[in-house]
Structure formats: C-alpha cells, structure tokens
Amino acid sequence: MQLVNQKIVNSSQMSAIEEKSVILGTSTDQLMEKAGLNLAKALKYQAGGSAGLKVLILVGPGNNGADGLVMARYLAKWGAQVTVYLTAKRPEIDFKLISALEYGATSISYKDDLDCSKLYSSLKDCRIVVDSILGTGTSRPLGGRLKDIAININHWRLRRSENQIVAVDLPTGVNPDSGEADPASLAADYTWSLGFPKRGLFQFPGADYRGKLTVLDIGIPDEAIAGIDVGLELLSPGWVGNTLPSRPLNSHKGTYGHTLIVAGSKNYIGAAYLAAQAAIRTGSGLVTVASPECIYPILASKLTEAIHMPLPDNAQGGISPEAVDFIRPNLNRYTALVLGCGLGTSDGTREFVEKMFCERPGLDIPLVLDADGLNNICRVQRWWEYLPSNTVLTPHPGEMARLSGVPVVSILKDKIGFTQARADCWNRIVILKGAHTIISAPNLNTSVSPFANPAMSSGGTGDVLAGIIAALISQGLSGSLAASCGVYVHGQAGAFAADQLGDTGLTATDITNELPKIIKSLRGTAYAADVL
Structure with a gap:
C-alpha cells in the first residue's frame, strides 16, 4: 500500500515532468510504450480477458493518440478485435499505427467517414470504447467533426448498460486544469490517468465526466518531479x-487527550450529540460537552460516555454570553476545542461567540471552528485575527461565502485555488467541505479527498467531521495532519456505510458507527474502500 500521497498536477507541470524525464534518460517514446502497455493490461483486467474482445479506440492527433495506438497493438497481439478510429490527421508516416495494423488491428480514418456510417457500424457489436483523442490537450470547446463524434459515442453509451467508455488520461472535452467541461464531453465510466492524476478531474463539472479514476505508471523517474x-x-x-x-x-x-465540545441549542440538540459521539468513536480519551442548560438533560441521557458542562442559556435556547466565564478559565484542562456545531445564530449566541474570541483574544488551545461558530464570527471585521493560531476552519461553500464575502458560484469555479488563497490570507488551516473536500494549510501542500459521495449529503455529517478532527488533535496530531486524516476517515466511513445502505437515507449516525472499523482498517487490516 502506498504510504505517500499521490501528487496531482496541472498540464504545464505534467509537461515539465515529461521533459525532465527525457533529460534524465527516459525518452518520450519509452513513456508512450509503457503507457500503452499498462493501458492494455488495465483493459484486459477490466474486461476479464482480451481474446475476442471487441474494442474501438478513438485516436487523436497527438501523444494521447499515440498512447492509444500502442494500447491497440498490445490488445490486438493478445487476441482482441481492435478497431482504431482516427479522429484527426496523424503524421504521414505513423509508426505506432503501422505497428498496430501489423498485429491485426483495423483502422478507419475520419477522412473516409464523412457521414460517420463506419463509426456507427464499428459500434454495433462493441462494448468498450477507448477515448485517446486529446488528453491534456483539451483547452477549448469541442467543435465540428470532433463534437459530432463525441455526441454519437455518448448516445451509444446510454443505449446499453454494458457499453462503457474508458478515457486515457482524462475525458475529451474536460479541461485538465480547471475542470471546465464542454457539454458534449465524453462521459467516461473509467479514467486511467497517466503518471499523475490531473487537477481538473477533481473540480466540477469535470469530475462528473470522469467515472472511476485509476492512476497508471508510465515509467517517469522519481527524480523527474524533484x-x-x-x-x-x-x-x-x-x-x-x-x-x-x-x-x-x-x-x-x-494519553489520548480531553476534547471540549461547545455546541448545541434548543433547535439543534443533535449537532452537539454527533460531534461528541464522533470524538468518542475516534479515540479521544475524554470528551466534555458544554451545552445550554435547557438541553443538558437530553444530551446527558444520550451521551453516557461524555462529561457534561451545562452552560447558562438565553431566551432563544442558545448559549448565553455569560457562559464564557465558565469556559475560558478552565481551557487549560483540554487538548482541543470544537465550537459551533448547532449553536444557532441568535443575538445572544453571536454575543457569546464574539465575547469568547474577540473581547479577550489570545486563546492558545487548538480550535476546530465549525458551522454556527463560523456564521457568528464572520460578522466581525478581520475576524481571523482573533482566533488561535492553531485553528482549523471547516466551512461548506455557503459558509465560505459568508466568511470571504465572495459568491458561492465564484468559489466553486476554482475551489482548490480559492481554498489555498484563503488559507494563506487568514493564516489558518481551511477545509472546504463537499465532493472532493479540499484541505489547505499556510505554507504546506494542499490535499484533496478522493471521496465524492452523495449519500453524505445529509444534516449532521459536518458535525461528525468536526468531532473527528478534534479527537485526532487531542491524540497528538498537528492541526494540518488531523484535518487531512479526519477528512479521509470521515469520507471512507461514509463510503463504507453507503456500500451497505445505498446512497439514499444515510445518516450522520451511520457514519459515526463505522469510525472504529475504518480506523482499524486504515491501520493495515482487512477493509480498504474502493473510493473513486
């Protein structure tokens, strides 16, 4: 199992890596040959064998097309019935094509198929289409003949459930850097990225066209990325x-720390419960729940393993500003603090949050600021300056919009870049939650979660994440490591629960119940989720 995270590259970085590989003695042709061989092996494995397999490979004009031709050669050599469809002009003397034909592949040129009749004929008995048209060469909208081909292939895919599209490196029509996608982009069932996954595959709408992602080795020397x-x-x-x-x-x-969770209100009792239960299930040695006195009896009956700190409440059933005097003098007892889950946004609660951080700044406890902690603090000018330096912020896009003053639509255009910029601006660890959650810390690498799971789109899952991260901090991880590990553990627990229950009706409690099993499996035992 890989003990390091996989680098995600943009198109210019990939070009630089390939150029450096050549300097180090690995030629472009060697990279293509290794790519084509591993593509063919992957398809053979995916299809359960190659003998008699009918495959249509769409070949473009550049190196991505050459990778497809090498793949065609190997598949034909192994007994597959391979048709190569040339979607654009190739070199006058194309040794990759000649070699594929010598092993039994057949070819059709776009020049001889103006009405696409030969394309349609090739698709009749075919179950797998390989897209090796553009790869990282996609930078403009699809047009003309290429757009017609893409539309026809997408229609073919929808006719039968067994019809599948495999994209080489990334689907044609998807921008490798931004994830922007032409509406006619090929909708892949599988994308086999070469060398490194591309940034655009983790941004929407591009991620919608990707299918299951696998990264294939193409022989790039380790030194090439240095x-x-x-x-x-x-x-x-x-x-x-x-x-x-x-x-x-x-x-x-x-040994495993003491996590304090300041959470809950009359309308959001469950948020406090979920955050605390997640911290317990993630291994925090002790967990104290500080909640309004009016909901304390309910929480005490549900959370038998937690310590309880009833706090003065306000008329709206939230935490009163006076509660600060109960919390702050005792903070040195705790190893991590969660604040915000289900607090509400009443005037009294907002005053509590501002008094907690702004009237007497200088707290030095690791803080996970979530949900209504974010929604209340964002009204303060330059709010980030009042928070502990070791703070983890956990906004979803709507909360990020309130924190930053930038519309959600602008944030989502480049959520990776936006999260990185805000982490640097606020000098805090920032987690932008959602499909392919982003974790960014100042002066450190940014991480992307492999999980995009609609089953987790339900109330309370964010409270669970806050509790997980705080528990990992309490057990000794730095804020940045706890944020990254917490996001992964949370995502894999959701994936495992969805495997059992489906993607509809999954609850935050279902995720919490899986946490010990997931942590056990990640430490090297039986289960490893297939996440993409």
Missing part, C-alpha cells in the same frame, strides 16, 4: 493509516 513545485496531493489510505495516532499498550485515557 524541483517542480507540485503543491497538491490526493489523500491515500496508506498515508492516512501511517499518520493516524498510535495506541501504545501502556496507555490510559489521559
């Missing part, structure tokens, strides 16, 4: 399992 500033990584289970806090035999509850 000196190239690739500050973006895809979280991997091996890295997370290797980073999670250890559990020594000679330990006790004090």
Whole structure:
C-alpha cells in the first residue's frame, strides 16, 4: 500500500515532468510504450480477458493518440478485435499505427467517414470504447467533426448498460486544469490517468465526466518531479493509516487527550450529540460537552460516555454570553476545542461567540471552528485575527461565502485555488467541505479527498467531521495532519456505510458507527474502500 500521497498536477507541470524525464534518460517514446502497455493490461483486467474482445479506440492527433495506438497493438497481439478510429490527421508516416495494423488491428480514418456510417457500424457489436483523442490537450470547446463524434459515442453509451467508455488520461472535452467541461464531453465510466492524476478531474463539472479514476505508471523517474513545485496531493489510505495516532499498550485515557465540545441549542440538540459521539468513536480519551442548560438533560441521557458542562442559556435556547466565564478559565484542562456545531445564530449566541474570541483574544488551545461558530464570527471585521493560531476552519461553500464575502458560484469555479488563497490570507488551516473536500494549510501542500459521495449529503455529517478532527488533535496530531486524516476517515466511513445502505437515507449516525472499523482498517487490516 502506498504510504505517500499521490501528487496531482496541472498540464504545464505534467509537461515539465515529461521533459525532465527525457533529460534524465527516459525518452518520450519509452513513456508512450509503457503507457500503452499498462493501458492494455488495465483493459484486459477490466474486461476479464482480451481474446475476442471487441474494442474501438478513438485516436487523436497527438501523444494521447499515440498512447492509444500502442494500447491497440498490445490488445490486438493478445487476441482482441481492435478497431482504431482516427479522429484527426496523424503524421504521414505513423509508426505506432503501422505497428498496430501489423498485429491485426483495423483502422478507419475520419477522412473516409464523412457521414460517420463506419463509426456507427464499428459500434454495433462493441462494448468498450477507448477515448485517446486529446488528453491534456483539451483547452477549448469541442467543435465540428470532433463534437459530432463525441455526441454519437455518448448516445451509444446510454443505449446499453454494458457499453462503457474508458478515457486515457482524462475525458475529451474536460479541461485538465480547471475542470471546465464542454457539454458534449465524453462521459467516461473509467479514467486511467497517466503518471499523475490531473487537477481538473477533481473540480466540477469535470469530475462528473470522469467515472472511476485509476492512476497508471508510465515509467517517469522519481527524480523527474524533484524541483517542480507540485503543491497538491490526493489523500491515500496508506498515508492516512501511517499518520493516524498510535495506541501504545501502556496507555490510559489521559494519553489520548480531553476534547471540549461547545455546541448545541434548543433547535439543534443533535449537532452537539454527533460531534461528541464522533470524538468518542475516534479515540479521544475524554470528551466534555458544554451545552445550554435547557438541553443538558437530553444530551446527558444520550451521551453516557461524555462529561457534561451545562452552560447558562438565553431566551432563544442558545448559549448565553455569560457562559464564557465558565469556559475560558478552565481551557487549560483540554487538548482541543470544537465550537459551533448547532449553536444557532441568535443575538445572544453571536454575543457569546464574539465575547469568547474577540473581547479577550489570545486563546492558545487548538480550535476546530465549525458551522454556527463560523456564521457568528464572520460578522466581525478581520475576524481571523482573533482566533488561535492553531485553528482549523471547516466551512461548506455557503459558509465560505459568508466568511470571504465572495459568491458561492465564484468559489466553486476554482475551489482548490480559492481554498489555498484563503488559507494563506487568514493564516489558518481551511477545509472546504463537499465532493472532493479540499484541505489547505499556510505554507504546506494542499490535499484533496478522493471521496465524492452523495449519500453524505445529509444534516449532521459536518458535525461528525468536526468531532473527528478534534479527537485526532487531542491524540497528538498537528492541526494540518488531523484535518487531512479526519477528512479521509470521515469520507471512507461514509463510503463504507453507503456500500451497505445505498446512497439514499444515510445518516450522520451511520457514519459515526463505522469510525472504529475504518480506523482499524486504515491501520493495515482487512477493509480498504474502493473510493473513486
């Protein structure tokens, strides 16, 4: 299992890596040959064998097309019935094409198929279409003949459930950097990225066209990436399992920290429960829940393992500003603080949050600021300056819009870049939640979660994430490591629960219940989720 995170690159970084590979002695042709061989192996494995397999490979004008031709040669050599469809002009003498034909592949040129009749005929008995048209060469909208081909292939895919599209590197029509996608982009069932996954595959709408992602080795020397500033990584289970806090035999509850969760209000009792239960299930030695007195009896009956700190409440059933005097003098007892889950946004609660951080700044406890903690603090000018330096912010796009003053639509155009910019501006760790959650810390690499799971689109899942992260901090991880590991553990627990229950009706409690199993599996035991 890979113990480091996979680098995510943009098109210019990939070009630089390939150029450096050539300098180091690995030629472009060698890279193509390795890519084509591994593409063919992957397809053979995916299809359960190659003998008699009918495959249509769409070949473009550049190196991505050449990768497809090498793939065609190997598949034909192994007994597949391969048709190569040339979608654009290739070199006058194309040795990759000649070699594929020598092994039994057949070819059709776009020049001889103006009405696409030969394309239609090739698709009749075909079950797999390989898209090796553009790869990272996509930078403009699809047009003309290429657009017609893409539309026809997409229609073919929808006719039968067994019809599948495999994209080489990334689907044609998807921008490798921004994730922008032409409406006619090929909708892949599988994308096999070459060398490194591309940034655009983790941004929408491009991610919608990607299908299941696999990264294939193409023989790039390890030294080729050295000196190239690739500050973006895809979280991997091996890295997370290797980073999670250890559990020594000679330990006790004090070994694993004491997490304080300031949360809940009359309308959002469950938020406090979920955050606390997640912290308990993630391994925090002790968990104290500080909540309004009016909901304390309910929480105490649900959370038998937690310590409880009833706080003065206000007329709206939220935490009163006077509660600050109960919390702050005792903060040195705790190793991490969660604040915000289900607090509400009444005037009294807003005053409590502002008094907690702004009237007497200088708190030095690791803080996970979530939900209504964010919604209340964002009304303060330059709010980030009042927070502890070791703060983890966990906004979803709507909360990020309130924190930054930037519309959601602008944030989502480049959520990776936006999260990085805000982490640097606020000098705090920022987690932008959602499909392919982004984790960015000042002066450190930015991480991307591999999970995009609609089953987790339900109330309370964010409260669970806050509790997980705080528990990992309490057990000794830095804020940035806890944020990355917490996002992965949370995502994999959701994936495992969805595998059992489906993508509709999954609850935050379902995710919490899976946390011990997921942490166990990540430390090297039986289960490893297939996440993409």
